[in-house]
Amino acid sequence: QKEVEQNSGPLSVPEGAIASLNCTYSDRGSQSFFWYRQYSGKSPELIMFIYSNGDKEDGRFTAQLNKASQYVSLLIRDSQPSDSATYLCAVNIGGGSEKLVFGKGTKLTVNP
């Protein structure tokens, strides 16, 4: 069973701080890594995707991938109350089986 693990949280940070969300995965053959944000009662929406080792930045968001350690993270700089949501890590289990496996999510609260 291919697994994706996230800290369940909840994670609470003050407004303006950096929020750090972590995810580990079990399948070394995984090629695609995604971070989704989900507000309560809504569908997941894509925040970031990353395919290569290293950092990828998009505005206040930075995704970091380390395939050797099977670790992917999401940093949110200058956190805002509107960032309060559940963040889902998703990993494409490839190798001929194109499943997408999600972690259970980390609930983030940004306090004004």
Add this chain to the structure above:
Amino acid sequence: EAQVTQNPRYLITVTGKKLTVTCSQNMNHEYMSWYRQDPGLGLRQIYYSMNVEVTDKGDVPEGYKVSRKEKRNFPLILESPSPNQTSLYFCASSLYNLPLYEQYFGPGTRLTVT
């Protein structure tokens, strides 16, 4: 507007009564997928399809059927629903290539089986 649509959005039914949840996308995406989301268990993939007439099981396929006769549609069929299939269901689509591209989700269907 590029979107994934699902119908119905809410459904209450009884055990054993066959039902179909429709999913349609207008983005010409090859890859489509169904997920269920349950508290404490997260999002779990039920079935996925990499193109017309090509479907495969996800992690929780038991009790579900799918078909992909057209590129834009990917219905989810519950032949004999049971209470343990009460859940929030999401359909998603994406361009398919290697690696898998980002998925776009529909608004969700909340199903209750009594």
